[in-house]
Amino acid sequence: MTLATPATATPRLPVMGWETFRGARDAPLPSLLAHPRHRLTTSGRAAILLALECVGVGPDDVVLVPSYHCPTMVAPVLTLGAQAVFYPIDEHGAPRLDWLQTHAPARAKAMLATHYFGLPQPMDANRAWCDARGIALIEDCAHAMFGRSGARAVGAWGDVAIASLTKFFPTPEGGILAINRDDLALPVLTPASPLQQVKAAADILHMGASHDRLTGLNGLIRGVFALRGLLRRPAPVPIAPAAAPIGDTTTTATPAVDERIEDVDANMALIDLPLSHRALTAASGWISTRVPRQRIVEARRRHYEVLLQAFQGDAGFHPLLPHLPADSAPYVFPLWVRTPDPGYLEMRRLGVPVSRWDRLWPGVPALPGDTGVAWSHHVLQLACHQDLTDADLRGIVAQVRRLFSA
Known part of the structure; x- marks a missing residue:
């Protein structure tokens, strides 16, 4: 039986609500927002571009990028005229330094190393490898706003580090660029326009009301936005069918899938x-820097543990990693699924908060000892953020069991 899509879909990312302001101001883990030298940017993707500029990446340079990636990690490299060379990762998500030792091009100027899923990776070996070759280390903390990697806070290992605010805070935009090298300067950013400032504040409220998280104001806010939409609705224009993305053999798709493909193509x-x-808008900056953080860290860890226990003992799926590291605040719960299709598309159609990095950049090679390409197909990233309810978690577990259980 196919279930109907719920009227109010479970949020894939944090949303504004009265619960947003509950709890202690400080989290039990260090945050990139406490980094002594950082800038708030419009997005994590923008932060990667600024990081590349900071370390002097330009035309004809090579940037080392992991085989398991989101397209937003590669687009900044090409925007600057540089070349992305993909390297393999091991079963824990760490760079295969043995492969890089032999195959990294001499023109490599920077290496992007990622803390996947918000679970901090060891960075000391990456740091030493880059130092020995004069390569800049860009520490990708887009999934890891909070946590420690070995003896340092996440974001303290790279020459520069980047992060994404939208994955941890109820903001419509936002990223972080942090600099650890004394000889690198923080960029000067242009201020947002008044219209951009107002739109960001309105989007924060609208998203919360859309998910019924602002009790007492939900109806009023939704009504205002509905009226605005009616007043601004343009005349319908015929739209040509979009070309299928590279590697897609599907001839038809539901609207939800079409929207996902368009988003990836834009990335x-x-x-x-x-x-x-x-520069980041004032509203997004205020939310990111002022809301209490204890709840964010504790709720994410609690939700991850719930999913960890729920997904044990089934031949059709298993947690990608066996436990939750102590010094981490996860972004998502990575679940390995033996046969993810067509169930994954059904989850997206139903509004289950799940994603998958299944649109790797064209030209990613098959590399010895690499798990990245396999992860892109088999690993589903399930939401575990602080604004999920117990009912949301039960719904996620039920759909996984229904669609993927052996």
């Missing part, structure tokens, strides 16, 4: 340089 486009050099 593969070159980056808007003026937008990347724009």
Whole structure:
């Protein structure tokens, strides 16, 4: 039996609500927002572009990028005219330094190393490898706003580090660029326009009301936005069918899948340089820096543990990693699924908060000892953020069991 899509879909990312302001101001883990030298950017993708600029990446340079990636990690490299060379990762998500030792091009200027799923990776070996070759280490903390990697806070290992605010805070935009090298300067960003400032504040409220998280104001806010939409609705224009993305053999798709493909294709486009050099709006910056953080860390860890226990003992799926590291605040719960299709598309159609990095950049090679390409197909990223309810978690577990259980 196919279940109907719920009227109010479970949020894939944090949303504004009265619960947002509950709990202690400080989290039990260090945060990139406490980094002594950082800038708030418009997005994590913009932060990667700024990081590349900071370390001097330009045309004809090579940037080392992991085989398991989101297109937003590659687009900034190409925007600057540089070349992305993909390297393999091991079963824990760490760079295969043995492969890089032999195959990394001499022109490599920077290496992007990622803390996947918000579970901090060891960075000391990456740091030493880059230092020995004069390669800049860009520490990708887009999934890891909070935590420690060995003896240091996440974000303290790279020459520069980047992060994404939208994955941990109820903001419509936002990223972080943090600099650890004394000889590198923070970029000067242009201020947001008044219209951009107002839109960001309105989007924060609208998202919360859309998910019924602002009790007493939900109806009023939704009504205002519905009226605005009616007043601004343009005349319908015929739209040509979109071309299928590379590697897609599906001839038809539901609207939800079409929207997902369009989003990924947009992420593969070159980056808007003026937008990347724009400062974050005041509303998004205020939310990211002022809301209590204890609840964020504790709720994410609690939700991850619930999913960890729920997904044991089934031949059709298993947690990708066996336990939750102590010094981490996860972004998502990575679940290995033996046969993820067509169940994954059904989950997306139903509004289950799940994603998958299944649109790797064209040209990613098959590399010895690599798990990245397999992860892109088999690993589902299930939401475990702080604004999920117990009912949301039960719904996620039920759909996984229904669609993937052996």
